[in-house]
Amino acid sequence: MSILIENLSKTFDSKIVLNHINLEIQTGYLVALLGPSGSGKSTLLRIIAGFEKPNKGSIWLSGKKSTHIKIQDRKLGFVFQDYALFPHLNVFENIAFGMSIRKTPFEIIKQRVQQLLQLIQLESQSKKYPFQLSGGQKQRVALARALAIEPEVLLLDEPFGALDVKVRKDLRLWLRKFHDEIPVTTLFVTHDQQEAMEIANEIIIFEKGHIAQTGFAKELIEHPSTSFVKDFLDL
Numbered sequence: 374m375s376i377l378i379e380n381l382s383k384t385f386d387s388k389i390v391l392n393h394i395n396l397e398i399q400t401g402y403l404v405a406l407l408g409p410s411g412s413g414k415s416t417l418l419r420i421i422a423g424f425e426k427p428n429k430g431s432i433w434l435s436g437k438k439s440t441h442i443k444i445q446d447r448k449l450g451f452v453f454q455d456y457a458l459f460p461h462l463n464v465f466e467n468i469a470f471g472m473s474i475r476k477t478p479f480e481i482i483k484q485r486v487q488q489l490l491q492l493i494q495l496e497s498q499s500k501k502y503p504f505q506l507s508g509g510q511k512q513r514v515a516l517a518r519a520l521a522i523e524p525e526v527l528l529l530d531e532p533f534g535a536l537d538v539k540v541r542k543d544l545r546l547w548l549r550k551f552h553d554e555i556p557v558t559t560l561f562v563t564h565d566q567q568e569a570m571e572i573a574n575e576i577i578i579f580e581k582g583h584i585a586q587t588g589f590a591k592e593l594i595e596h597p598s599t600s601f602v603k604d605f606l607d608l
């Protein structure tokens with residue numbers, strides 16, 4: 374699914390958080406939204422997901438105007454920073470949750486959860502509860518749960534933010550590899566330059582509610598368009 378953002382603005386209590394954003398994301402890309410804290414990255418992701426409404430502008434998903442479409446009709450998977458697995462459900466049940474509420478037949482659920490467990494390399498942990506898993510394992514389960522409903526877009530908001538450096542690095546590489554195998558259009562919020570450079574096809578740099586520059590890592594490094602981009606990328 375491609376994403377087109379047209380002239381989008383958002384204010385909270387008269388504070389402009391997103392200011393005339395225009396953006397096009399190609400189907401199958403893994404795109405990083407990179408920028409300092411408070412620059413509006415999460416707000417844009419939440420608007421694309423349908424958790425927030427823009428004050429102005431529109432969102433097109435696969436060529437269809439979707440600004441006012443309900444969250445459940447957007448075919449999106451969402452993963453936040455803090456795992457947010459259901460604590461009273463085991464790994465299998467957590468991954469199966471979205472399919473269960475859509476009344477998917479149990480045989481199909483079982484098959485799909487099995488495939489996802491294989492993908493996240495947690496086949497032997499399906500009966501465990503979230504409190505019995507490490508941070509990295511919980512985050513892989515959260516990704517599997519988001520993927521279970523076969524979303525056309527995956528929205529990841531600092532998904533590895535709460536993890537230690539080593540686990541974070543491993544998961545980054547895992548996500549890159551995973552995306553090569555299953556190229557779901559993915560938007561990934563981070564404030565970590567290295568993380569964005571390592572995993573994204575394309576990087577969008579935010580500065581105080583507007584887009585400072587968009588490009589491949591190499592382009593940004595070789596031709597930063599402003600002193601803000603240059604400083605932020607530590608060039």
Ligand SMILES: Nc1ncnc2c1ncn2[C@@H]1O[C@H](COP(=O)(O)OP(=O)(O)OP(=O)(O)O)[C@@H](O)[C@H]1O
Pocket residue numbers: 385386390408409410411412413414415416417564
């Ligand atoms: N629901 C809300 N009500 C009021 N202000 C909000 C709300 N959500 C976000 N903001 C404000 O909007 C601005 C942008 O926040 P946002 O979370 O989008 O930034 P961010 O770039 O994702 O930052 P971070 O990396 O810290 O998550 C901030 O000043 C924030 O305080």
